Amino acid sequence: MKSVLWAxxxxxxxxxxxxxxxxxGSILATLFFSxxxxxxxxxxxxxxxxxxxxxxxxxxxxxxxxxxxxxxxTDPDQAREEVRDGNxxxxxxxxxxxxxxxxxxxLPTVSMVRQHVDKVFQQEAQISSLIDATGxxxxxxxxxxxxxxxxxxxxxxxxxxxxVPSYNMSIQLMFAFTFLISMFLxxxxxxxxxNDKVSGVWxxxxxxxxxxxxxxxxxxxxxxxxxxxxxxxxxxxFKYVMNYELGDNxxxxxIISALFTFSMISIAMLxxxxxxxxxxxxxxxxxxxxxxxxxxxxxxxxGTITNKVLLFIGDLFPMAHAMDATMSVIFYDANFNEILxxxxxxxxxxxxxxxxxxxxxxxxxxxxxTK
Amino acid sequence: MLETxxxxxxxxxxxxxxDVNLYLDRGESVGLLGPNGAGKSTTISMISTLIxxxxxxxxxxxxxxxxxxxxxxxxxxxxxQELALYQELSAYENxxxxxxxxxxxxxxxxxxxxxxxxxxxxxxxxxxLVKTFSGGMKRRVNIAAALLHKPQILILDEPxxxxxxxxxxxxxxxxxxxxxxxGTTILYTSHYMEEVEQLCDRVYIMDHGExxxxxxxxxxxxxxxxxxxIKLELSMIDELFVEKIKKLEGxxxxxxxxxxxxxxxxxGSNLISELVYLADSHQIQLLNFQTESPSLEDVFLHLTGRxxxx
Numbered sequence: 001m002k003s004v005l006w007a008x009x010x011x012x013x014x015x016x017x018x019x020x021x022x023x024x025g026s027i028l029a030t031l032f033f034s035x036x037x038x039x040x041x042x043x044x045x046x047x048x049x050x051x052x053x054x055x056x057x058x059x060x061x062x063x064x065x066x067x068x069x070x071x072x073x074t075d076p077d078q079a080r081e082e083v084r085d086g087n088x089x090x091x092x093x094x095x096x097x098x099x100x101x102x103x104x105x106x107l108p109t110v111s112m113v114r115q116h117v118d119k120v121f122q123q124e125a126q127i128s129s130l131i132d133a134t135g136x137x138x139x140x141x142x143x144x145x146x147x148x149x150x151x152x153x154x155x156x157x158x159x160x161x162x163x164v165p166s167y168n169m170s171i172q173l174m175f176a177f178t179f180l181i182s183m184f185l186x187x188x189x190x191x192x193x194x195n196d197k198v199s200g201v202w203x204x205x206x207x208x209x210x211x212x213x214x215x216x217x218x219x220x221x222x223x224x225x226x227x228x229x230x231x232x233x234x235x236x237x238f239k240y241v242m243n244y245e246l247g248d249n250x251x252x253x254x255i256i257s258a259l260f261t262f263s264m265i266s267i268a269m270l271x272x273x274x275x276x277x278x279x280x281x282x283x284x285x286x287x288x289x290x291x292x293x294x295x296x297x298x299x300x301x302x303g304t305i306t307n308k309v310l311l312f313i314g315d316l317f318p319m320a321h322a323m324d325a326t327m328s329v330i331f332y333d334a335n336f337n338e339i340l341x342x343x344x345x346x347x348x349x350x351x352x353x354x355x356x357x358x359x360x361x362x363x364x365x366x367x368x369x370t371k
Numbered sequence: 372m373l374e375t376x377x378x379x380x381x382x383x384x385x386x387x388x389x390d391v392n393l394y395l396d397r398g399e400s401v402g403l404l405g406p407n408g409a410g411k412s413t414t415i416s417m418i419s420t421l422i423x424x425x426x427x428x429x430x431x432x433x434x435x436x437x438x439x440x441x442x443x444x445x446x447x448x449x450x451x452q453e454l455a456l457y458q459e460l461s462a463y464e465n466x467x468x469x470x471x472x473x474x475x476x477x478x479x480x481x482x483x484x485x486x487x488x489x490x491x492x493x494x495x496x497x498x499x500l501v502k503t504f505s506g507g508m509k510r511r512v513n514i515a516a517a518l519l520h521k522p523q524i525l526i527l528d529e530p531x532x533x534x535x536x537x538x539x540x541x542x543x544x545x546x547x548x549x550x551x552x553x554g555t556t557i558l559y560t561s562h563y564m565e566e567v568e569q570l571c572d573r574v575y576i577m578d579h580g581e582x583x584x585x586x587x588x589x590x591x592x593x594x595x596x597x598x599x600x601i602k603l604e605l606s607m608i609d610e611l612f613v614e615k616i617k618k619l620e621g622x623x624x625x626x627x628x629x630x631x632x633x634x635x636x637x638x639g640s641n642l643i644s645e646l647v648y649l650a651d652s653h654q655i656q657l658l659n660f661q662t663e664s665p666s667l668e669d670v671f672l673h674l675t676g677r678x679x680x681x
Contacts, residue, residue, distance in 0.1 A: 003471040010468075011459045015498070200455030203421055204516065207444050208472040 003210065008192060012226065019226060020186045026234045029177040030170075043113055044074040044082065047094040059094045062120050069116060085112055097125060167332070171244055171299065175326050176298035178234045179319055182227050182257075183264050183292065187285045189223035190268035193361065194278045215356060223265050224258075231257045247330045250338070256325045259343050263318035263350035270353040273360025285346025296320035302327065318346045372397045372442075372556060373418070373524060378427030380413050386579045387413045390427070391427060395524065400550045400557040402571030404667065410580035412452060412559040415526050418558070419449045435462040448522030450514050452529045456586075462493055462512045465501060473520040480519075487515035491545055507538020514545065522554045524551060531566060538567075546570055560614060564668045574667065577673065580588050591670050598623065600663040603632040606656035615649055630658075 012019060045063065049057040056073045059363040063071040070090070074082075079091040083102045091102040099117055103110050127140050196202045204216050232254060238244040246253065270284065275281045296319040297305040305311060314320040321342035326335035374394035380387050388410040395401050403411050417420045418429055420440035428435045436443040456465050466484040475483055488494045491511035496504070501512060510530055516617070517525060527546065531539045547570060549555040552562075561567055567574055574591060576584040584591055608627055616632070617625050621640030626633040636642055643660070650657045 003468055006471070007457060007460070007464075007468040010464055014459045102629060200451045200453040201457065203451060204449075204455050204469060205472055206421060207419060207447065207449055207476055208469075209444075210472045298646075 001116035001210075001214040001218040001221070004205075004215055005222050008189075008219070008222040012117070018188065019185065019230065020116040022181050023230050023233050024231065024333065026178045026181040027237055029181065030238070032172055033177065041109060041113075042070050042072055042088070043090060043092060044079045044088060045071045045092045045094055046074050046079050047071045049095060049144035051170075053094060055094050058098075059120075063092075063117065065120070065320055066183075069113065089113075094264060097121070097128070100144040115185065128167075128287065137284050139330050171246065171330060172323070172327060173299065173300075174234075174238055174244060175323060176293050178231055179257075179260060179298070179322060180290070180293050182231050182261060182317075183289045184286065185270040186223050186227040186261060186264045187271070187281075187289065189226050189283045190219065190265055190272055190284070192222075193219050193269075193279050194272055194275065194281055200276060220265055220269070223268070224261055227261045227265070228254075228258060234303070249329050249333075252329050253326055254334060255336075256339065256343065259346040259350070260318050262345045263353065265319070266350040266357060269357030270360070271357075273357040273364060276364070292317045292319050294325060298323050315345075316349075318349050321349075374430050375414070375418060376428040376430065378414070378417055378424045378429060379426045380410075380417060380422065386580055388417070388424075391417070391577075391580075391582055393575050393582065393585070395556050395558055397520060397523075397556055398550070398554050399573065400546075400559065400571045402556060402567035402574040403577060404559040404567050404574055405560075405577035405673070406562050409562075409577040411577055412528055413580075415449075415528055415558065415560060419442075419447055419526055420444060421449075421543070444586045446523040448517035448520070450517045450525070450527040450530050452532065454509050454513055454604050456501050456509065456512055456516065459500065461500050462488065462504070462515070463497040465512060466497075466515060469516040470519040475519065479572050483519045483521070487518040490518060490549070491515045492541060503671050505535070505538065507534040507541070510534055510538065510542060511545070514542065518549075523554065524558065526558045526560075528560050529562070530559075531563065532563070542569060564666065564671070568667055576667075576671060576674065578671075586668065588667065591667060592665055594670055595675060597638050598665060599636050599638050599640065599642075599664060600669065601634045601636065601646070602663060603634065603646065603650075603657060603659050604659035605632060605650065606658060608632065609653050609655060612649060612653045612655060615653075616646065619645055619649075 045056065045060060046052075047059075050056050052175060053163060060071055060073055063069070069125070076093070079088075079093075080102060082088045083091050083104055086104065089103065089107045090113050092113070093100040093102060101110065101117070127143055130139050130143070131137060193202070196205075202215075206212070235246065235250065235253060235257075238249065239246045254318075271285055271288075274279060275284060293299060295305075295310055296314040296317055298319055305314070325339040325342040328339055372396055375391055378391045379389050381667060383482075391410070391414055393401070393403075393414075403414065404412050406641060414423070417424045420429075420436065420443055424437060429437055431443045431446070431635065434442065457468070460468070463484060464489060467480065470483050473587070485494065488497050493508060493511055493512055496508065501509060503537065504512065514527070525546075531542050531545075534542075546557060546559065550557045550570075556599070557570070558568055559567065568588060571588075573587050575582050576591070584594065593612045608630060613625055613627060616622060616634060617643060619636075619640075621637040621642065622634060624635040626635075629673075634642065634646070643662075646660070647657060
């Protein structure tokens with residue numbers, strides 16, 4: 001087993017491009033499809049009043065209170081041109097106590113910016129009228145301090161009395177793409193069995209004292225370790241470099257990924273048992289794999305797929321269960337016992353597929369003598 | 372040392388090998404000759420325990436190995452027809468892997484690797500990647516991989532297919548040296564007659580899954596000892612001239628190829644003067660002529676009615 005592992009890793013050491021490319025692929029696909037690194041949306045502001053500079057300064061400070069938006073002062077002509085050219089969705093024209101939004105179409109960003117600007121202007125109007133009525137300039141800071149620790153605060157709680165988590169689609173997509181690409185990596189590595197059978201290396205091993213179970217374990221362990229390396233690197237990059245909120249249960253996520261990897265290696269082994277050549281595998285496997293996240297609903301909000309047949313088909317693959325378990329851990333802080341069922345299902349899928357796969361590979365050898 | 376007794380193999384009801392009987396004595400070099408598809412590879416796959424015979428026995432020192440492959444695998448080195456190597460690894464790394472699956476470790480492994488590399492003449496290229504090697508060098512690494520555990524019997528399945536003459540001669544020299552110097556028993560399969568003639572003490576000729584002749588080179592050639600072959604090179608070939616040759620007493624077969632004529636006749640027919648006379652009477656100039664002793668190629672042609680490369 002150690003010899004098989006050593007040979008497979010030595011090949012990767014000579015040619016690490018596939019593994020590195022797939023790690024980069026997971027990261028780039030997540031960034032591309034989930035809207036990139038979490039940076040605030042830039043909104044340009046300007047004023048054309050006589051005291052434009054003073055107005056811009058005043059509102060720039062008050063508008064920039066939310067991490068979601070970054071209001072930046074810009075030249076009025078440039079702001080209009082950028083909106084007209086579609087470079088930005090919205091610009092805000094500021095007046096002393098009023099504002100106007102410059103838009104060319106009603107995009108989702110526009111309503112979010114409108115909501116935020118409107119709230120800031122309304123609050124400022126209330127504070128200004130209080131200052132006018134009382135003549136006390138300190139009232140602004142008093143109100144701000146009071147609101148920071150208001151006696152009546154709204155807090156939403158779930159049925160289990162815990163805070164209702166906010167669902168983050170970017171994190172779901174990150175796992176969906178990481179698992180998708182890990183399925184490719186696992187499959188390509190499992191296909192080394194077929195490659196070695198065709199090249200004759202497998203027969204050399206059969207003739208040697210190494211036993212067959214060691215041979216299979218060598219290939220499976222190698223595929224598992226390479227795939228897990230890819231997943232763990234991606235998780236670490238997103239958690240510690242890109243600051244994705246993956247929670248504090250990284251080890252639980254790694255256990256889920258490990259069971260997912262094992263079950264996908266088994267499915268790849270099953271396919272290996274059905275094909276005659278590595279080329280056939282390369283043709284069939286990449287055609288099937290992209291469908292698995294789709295039918296498992298990995299790219300959609302939970303509950304989007306309601307068709308019972310599709311749900312049943314999705315449940316036949318480990319991805320639906322892996323996504324279910326990871327989302328439960330990240331968003332609902334589920335403990336190990338709460339995700340035991342999806343873990344066991346993945347294990348079961350893995351054992352069944354591996355059993356059939358190895359059996360098919362042995363049968364395809366036909367009359368090959370046993371070890 | 373090793374013998375097969377009525378070994379047969381069928382694939383989906385179709386017989387690939389039928390009732391093959393052969394034996395190898397210790398230290399012998401035996402050739403298995405036959406055209407592509409003759410059943411040579413299937414036979415050696417059964418001997419090397421990669422496939423199970425449908426019927427028959429394969430005995431090593433009198434013990435049937437069909438259901439106990441471990442015994443024969445220990446003493447067997449197999450050089451497959453395909454290049455069973457990792458192209459991405461160096462020659463040394465390949466040998467390290469193949470040695471380690473034979474449970475060789477540390478100094479023993481290192482010594483085996485260096486010895487095998489020395490035998491195939493690749494010691495100075497051991498750190499180079501196999502994919503950068505020529506076809507001949509790859510074939511030599513392929514042989515080296517089968518020598519690491521110092522096998523008593525070495526089976527080589529067409530080890531010189533598709534390589535340059537220089538590498539071919541190096542491989543043949545290596546095999547000869549393994550047999551003569553190290554005393555390794557050799558079973559050499561090929562469809563190149565001259566290789567088998569050069570290397571082997573005894574030859575089995577296979578065709579359509581059966582052994583059609585067996586024996587030492589001299590014994591096989593004696594099949595044709597009743598015939599003489601005369602090759603004529605002529606200025607032109609006339610049909611009437613050929614017909615007249617066929618009617619000469621003792622002539623068994625006449626083959627024509629462009630301006631050459633091959634006449635196979637009963638031994639001692641003394642046809643040369645008659646052939647010269649016939650050519651002269653047909654105003655055909657006789658440019659060259661030679662009498663030939665039969666080769667194994669002629670034996671195969673005689674037995675099957677076709678050449679080895681048909």
